[in-house]
Amino acid sequence: MTASLSAPTSRAAWLERWLSQLPEPSGPLAAVQQRGRQALSQLPVPSSRVEEWRFTDLALLQDLPLTQAAGTSATAAASSDAVGLCLQLDGSTDPLAGVALPAGVQLLSESELAQGLGHTLAATGCHDHWPVELNHASAGRVLALRVSSRCKLRLELHSSVSTGLLPLRVLLVLEEKAELELCQKLEAHGSGLTSLVLEAHLARGARLDHGLVASGCSDAALLAHLAIEQEPESHVALTSVTAGWGLARLEPRLVQVDGQATSTLRGLQLVGGRQIADTHSHVLFAGPEGQLDQLHKAVAAGQGRSVFNGAVQVPRAAQRTNAAQLSRNLLLSDRARIDTKPELEIVADDVKCAHGATVSSLQTDELFYLQSRGIDAEQASGLLKRAFCEEVLRDLPAVARRWCPIEQWQLEDA
Amino acid sequence: MIRPDAPVLLEIRDLHARVEDKEILKGVNLTIRAGEVHAVMGRNGSGKSTLSKVLAGHPAYTVTGGSVHYRGENLLDLDPEKRARIGVFLGFQYPVEIPGVSNLEFLRVATNARRTEQGHEELDTFAFEDLVRERLKVVQMDPAFLDRSVNEGFSGGEKKRNEILQMALLEPLVAILDETDSGLDIDALRIVAAGVNQLATAENATLLITHYQRLLDAITPDYVHVMAAGRILRTGGKELALELEERGYDWVDQELAALAGEVA
Numbered sequence: 001m002t003a004s005l006s007a008p009t010s011r012a013a014w015l016e017r018w019l020s021q022l023p024e025p026s027g028p029l030a031a032v033q034q035r036g037r038q039a040l041s042q043l044p045v046p047s048s049r050v051e052e053w054r055f056t057d058l059a060l061l062q063d064l065p066l067t068q069a070a071g072t073s074a075t076a077a078a079s080s081d082a083v084g085l086c087l088q089l090d091g092s093t094d095p096l097a098g099v100a101l102p103a104g105v106q107l108l109s110e111s112e113l114a115q116g117l118g119h120t121l122a123a124t125g126c127h128d129h130w131p132v133e134l135n136h137a138s139a140g141r142v143l144a145l146r147v148s149s150r151c152k153l154r155l156e157l158h159s160s161v162s163t164g165l166l167p168l169r170v171l172l173v174l175e176e177k178a179e180l181e182l183c184q185k186l187e188a189h190g191s192g193l194t195s196l197v198l199e200a201h202l203a204r205g206a207r208l209d210h211g212l213v214a215s216g217c218s219d220a221a222l223l224a225h226l227a228i229e230q231e232p233e234s235h236v237a238l239t240s241v242t243a244g245w246g247l248a249r250l251e252p253r254l255v256q257v258d259g260q261a262t263s264t265l266r267g268l269q270l271v272g273g274r275q276i277a278d279t280h281s282h283v284l285f286a287g288p289e290g291q292l293d294q295l296h297k298a299v300a301a302g303q304g305r306s307v308f309n310g311a312v313q314v315p316r317a318a319q320r321t322n323a324a325q326l327s328r329n330l331l332l333s334d335r336a337r338i339d340t341k342p343e344l345e346i347v348a349d350d351v352k353c354a355h356g357a358t359v360s361s362l363q364t365d366e367l368f369y370l371q372s373r374g375i376d377a378e379q380a381s382g383l384l385k386r387a388f389c390e391e392v393l394r395d396l397p398a399v400a401r402r403w404c405p406i407e408q409w410q411l412e413d414a
Numbered sequence: 415m416i417r418p419d420a421p422v423l424l425e426i427r428d429l430h431a432r433v434e435d436k437e438i439l440k441g442v443n444l445t446i447r448a449g450e451v452h453a454v455m456g457r458n459g460s461g462k463s464t465l466s467k468v469l470a471g472h473p474a475y476t477v478t479g480g481s482v483h484y485r486g487e488n489l490l491d492l493d494p495e496k497r498a499r500i501g502v503f504l505g506f507q508y509p510v511e512i513p514g515v516s517n518l519e520f521l522r523v524a525t526n527a528r529r530t531e532q533g534h535e536e537l538d539t540f541a542f543e544d545l546v547r548e549r550l551k552v553v554q555m556d557p558a559f560l561d562r563s564v565n566e567g568f569s570g571g572e573k574k575r576n577e578i579l580q581m582a583l584l585e586p587l588v589a590i591l592d593e594t595d596s597g598l599d600i601d602a603l604r605i606v607a608a609g610v611n612q613l614a615t616a617e618n619a620t621l622l623i624t625h626y627q628r629l630l631d632a633i634t635p636d637y638v639h640v641m642a643a644g645r646i647l648r649t650g651g652k653e654l655a656l657e658l659e660e661r662g663y664d665w666v667d668q669e670l671a672a673l674a675g676e677v678a
C-alpha cells in the first residue's frame with residue numbers, strides 16, 4: 001500500500017491539522033517557531049508506549065481547541081516599583097508595555113537573546129522534548145530579563161486562560177549574587193492548554209526563589225518545563241503547586257554545572273475526579289559538592305491519578321554530592337492511583353543520596369483524636385489534608401502562598 | 415465527694431466489647447454520679463484503656479453487649495465528636511501527634527465545637543487567645559506550645575499537660591483520664607493533679623485510670639475499682655488502692671479462678 005507511506009498516521013493527524021493552521025512564523029522567535037514546527041512534524045506525539053509518558057497520554061490534547069488564546073483576562077494589573085515587577089503574560093501582547101523596569105533589571109538585547117535562548121534547555125537535556133517543541137512552534141513572545149549583579153527583584157507573573165492555547169516563554173538571567181523572588185500564577189478556566197517553558201540561568205552566588213501556583217480545571221491541560229542552570233554557590237528554591245487540571249505535566253529540570261550549589265525542590269499536586277498530574281523532575285550534578293533537598297507530595301481523590309518520577313544524576317565528577325528525595329502521597333479513594341518512582345543514577349562513590357516514598361490514607365488514630373475533641377469527621381479530615389499540604393505550601397514565597405485557597409480546593413471524591 | 419442523691423452522669427451496664435475477634439471487655443458495670451472521683455486500677459492488659467476508648471467511641475472497638483448511658487442518653491448511639499461535644503472527655507494514654515495541624519487552631523476548633531453544642535457563641539481568634547492563655551495557667555504550660563503542631567515532638571510529660579489543657583478548655587462533665595500521670599516528673603505530677611482538682615466541681619466527675627498510689631495521694635478518689643480480664647472485679651474506697659500497693663495483684667488470679675469455678 002502506498003497510502004500509508006505518505007499519509008500522516010491517524011495518531012498525529014490532529015497535530016498536522018494544528019500545524020497547518022498556525023500563522024506564518026514571525027517576530028523575534030520566528031526562527032525558533034520554524035524549527036519547532038519542523039520538529040513536531042517529525043516527533044511522535046508522546047504516548048503511553050514510551051517510558052517517560054507511561055501514565056500520561058497526550059492523545060487527549062487532540063480534543064482541546066488549540067487555537068491561540070485571544071486576550072486573556074487580567075488577574076492583576078501590571079505594575080512596578082523600586083524592587084518589584086508585576087506582569088501579565090497573555091502570550092500575545094507586550095507584558096512590559098507602559099511598565100518602568102526597576103533599577104538593576106534589563107531586557108535582554110537581541111544578540112543576548114539569540115545567545116541565551118535555549119541554552120539552559122540544552123544544558124538540562126530537554127530542548128527536544130515534545131512539550132518544549134510545542135512551545136517553540138507556537139510561542140510568539142519571550143519575556144527575557146536580566147537581574148544585575150547584587151541586585152534584588154521581586155517578580156510576579158500572572159496568566160489566565162479561558163479557552164485555547166496559551167504558550168508562555170520566559171528567560172531569566174541572574175548575574176553574580178543577584179536575587180530573584182519569582183511568584184508565578186497560572187490559571188485556566190476553560191478548555192485549553194497552557195504551555196510554559198521557562199529558563200533561568202544563575203551565575204555564581206545568585207539566588208532564585210520560585211513559587212509556581214497552577215490552578216486549572218478539568219478540561220484544561222498544562223505542560224510546563226522549568227529549566228534551571230546553576231553555577232557554584234547559587235541557590236534555587238522551587239516550590240510548585242498544581243491543582244485541578246485535567247492534565248498537568250510539570251518537568252523541573254536542574255543542572256548544577258560545576259556542582260557546589262544548593263537546590264531545594266518542593267512539589268504538591270492535587271488530583272480528583274479523573275484528573276492526572278504528573279511531575280517528572282530531573283536534577284543533574286555536573287560537578288562536586290552539590291546539594292539537593294527534594295520533597296514531592298500528592299493528594300489523590302476520586303479517580304485521580306498522580307505520577308511522580310524523580311531523576312537524580314550523579315556522575316563521576318559529582319563527588320561529595322548530598323541529595324535527599326522524598327515522595328509522600330495521600331490516597332483518599334480506592335479508585336485513585338499513585339505512581340511514584342525515584343530514578344537515581346549514581347556513578348560517583350563518595351556521595352550521600354537518600355530517597356524514600358510513602359503512600360498512605362488518612363490515619364484513623366489522628367482522625368479519632370480530633371473527633372474525640374468534638375471536631376466532626378469531615379472537618380477533621382479537612383484539617384489533616386490541609387496539614388499534609390501545608391508542608392509544601394509553607395515554603396512558597398508569601399505572595400504565592402496567598403494564591404492557594406487550600407480550603408476551597410477540591411480534595412474530595414469528585 | 416459522694417452524694418447519694420447526686421444525678422447519675424454515667425451508667426455502664428454489663429458492657430462487652432471486642433477488637434477484631436478478641437473479646438476484651440466482658441461485662442463492665444460502673445455508675446458515676448456528679449461530684450465523684452473514681453479510680454480504675456488493674457494489671458497491664460486488663461482492659462482499662464479499652465474501656466476508655468469504647469466510651470469515647472473509637473472505631474476499632476465493637477460493642478457486643480450491654481449499655482452505656484450518659485445523663486440518661488444512650489452514649490453508644492453517638493459519634494465520637496458528639497460524645498465530646500456533650501461533655502465526655504478522654505485524656506489519652508498515648509496522645510496522638512498530628513504534624514501540620516497547629517495546636518492553637520486545633521484547640522480553638524475543639525473549644526468552639528463544644529461551645530456551639532452548649533448554645534454559647536463561638537470564640538473568634540482573639541477571644542480564644544485570651545481564654546487559652548488563662549487556661550494554660552491551670553497546667554503551667556508555656557504558650558510556645560500553642561504555636562507547634564498538635565503534640566508533635568512534645569515530650570511525654572508535655573503531651574499529658576496538653577491533654578489537661580484540652581480538658582480545661584472543654585470543661586467536660588465526665589473526664590476519663592487514662593494514665594495521665596505516667597511520664598510526668600514529680601513537679602509535673604503535682605501541677606497536673608492540682609489542675610484536675612481545680613477543674614473538679616460538684617457538677618462533674620472524673621474517672622482516673624492509673625497504676626500508682628502517688629496520683630491518688632494528690633487526687634483523692636471516692637471509689638477505687640480493680641479491673642481484671644475485662645471486668646471490674648472489686649470496688650472499694652481509697653484504702654483499696656493502698657491495699658493493692660501492698661499486696662500487688664496476685665489475689666486477682668485466685669478470685670478470677672474462683673469466679674471461673676462458679677461459672678463452671
Ligand SMILES: Nc1ncnc2c1ncn2[C@@H]1O[C@H](COP(=O)(O)OP(=O)(O)OP(=O)(O)O)[C@@H](O)[C@H]1O
Nearest residue numbers: 433436438456457458459460461462463464465474
Ligand atoms: N486494637 C487492638 N488490637 C488488638 N488487641 C488489642 C487492641 N486494643 C487492645 N488490645 C488488647 O486488649 C487487651 C487490653 O488492652 P488495654 O489497652 O485495654 O489494657 P490496659 O488495661 O489499658 O493496659 P495498660 O495498663 O498496659 O495500659 C490487651 O491484651 C491488648 O493487647
Ligand SMILES: [Mg+2]
Nearest residue numbers: 462463464507
Ligand atoms: Mg492502658
